[in-house]
Amino acid sequence: MINLEFKGNKPIYEQIIEGIKLNVMRRYLKPGDAIPSVRKLALDLKITPGTVAKAYQELERQGVIETIRGKGTFIAEKPLIKADEERLDAVRQKLKSPIMELKMMGYDKKLLKEFVSSIYDEL
Amino acid sequence: MINLEFKGNKPIYEQIIEGIKLNVMRRYLKPGDAIPSVRKLALDLKITPGTVAKAYQELERQGVIETIRGKGTFIAEKPLIKADEERLDAVRQKLKSPIMELKMMGYDKKLLKEFVSSIYDEL
């Protein structure tokens, strides 16, 4: 369900966050669905529970999942993230540097659009 | 010439790298131009020379600048970064996560393209 890449700089817990989000976007996980417990997912992914817990905390903070004490963890009713100004700006910052690299590689606006489109479709 | 953000978690040396690239893209720095010496830029930015040196070394590795022993550092004749497959893949990975966030916010492909276009134009 989630593929981890241990080499590379991306923190494991962030990969879990994105993995869950990907499952939501692809409708493999729907609002109300249960997701594995911290312990179970940790076992499946062969990592320590602390790392999974960190990911779940962040997902809950973002409103993607909800934990119900004694019952488990579930996909939120509206797992969409609100596009508020602050969040958009953060995304803008994250996009800035790779787009700059593409520009340095000689990519014009058209090529850039195609490039991001192809990534969008893969999700 | 270069603005540093000490708060964020982006390493200072990376901010220097992007700052120089930005100056190159905006044609404030042209091929053959000298850039500030390691020590001078360190003084200007109020950081240690080692941090600037690290940034310059990475820029040289990428072919953006060239250092001439005992003389200084200069913008390369062709400060373009080679668009080899490996590098493109790295950029792809970097773009993936913010694009995913936009998708989670409900952005469709058209909005995404507009968004990245506006960032591209700012550079």
Next chain:
Amino acid sequence: MINLEFKGNKPIYEQIIEGIKLNVMRRYLKPGDAIPSVRKLALDLKITPGTVAKAYQELERQGVIETIRGKGTFIAEKPLIKADEERLDAVRQKLKSPIMELKMMGYDKKLLKEFVSSIYDEL
């Protein structure tokens, strides 16, 4: 495991790089094997961790080793260096001057080949 020569003018971090490569070539270190942590190797070699870190980063850039965040550093699955044109040209440049010296000493092609063969076998 690694012998350092502090007198010579060869940077310590380069000696570490070559030392690791030597261990890989001689199969003392195999793909997947862990190599000493930055701190441990620094203690062993009686140098500062920063110097070891610099060596490890360059080795990773060359694809010889891989670091896993929070876990350690390991020999890559395929610790071969890619023989792209750029790298071959760099090696060519490095070989040029010592070969010229041999020629000045009266070495002909046959002797030269024997000489480099004997070095190759030592590795």
Next chain:
Amino acid sequence: MINLEFKGNKPIYEQIIEGIKLNVMRRYLKPGDAIPSVRKLALDLKITPGTVAKAYQELERQGVIETIRGKGTFIAEKPLIKADEERLDAVRQKLKSPIMELKMMGYDKKLLKEFVSSIYDEL
């Protein structure tokens, strides 16, 4: 007569040394021939006289050239370098690291020999 490469790590004075030696090996400069004065060569190469002086000093130390006070500098009668143990060992050391890189690139002994042969022929 001598081509300098300002970018790249090789010191200018070493490039001069090798340049003179190359001219000797190719018989463009023969024993007894005069070579340019420090000042003239410095002007030609557009560098400072100190750098040329450093190169000439080293060449004289190696017995390749001879300075006659008030008359100028000349190619020695026997500009061959003696192949003593010490010097051979130094060359061996210099060859070691690039040969190791070739081995890491997958070069076998046969390929290595061809590689050095081609360099030898270029000189």
Next chain:
DNA sequence: GTGGTCTAGACCACG
């Protein structure tokens, strides 16, 4: 003057 290397410490995020 220049950049390159190294030391001896420190703090941080990650697992």
Next chain:
DNA sequence: GTGGTCTAGACCACT
């Protein structure tokens, strides 16, 4: 525990 980053100094070779 791990590696990554940064500081505040120092010494070196080169031009």
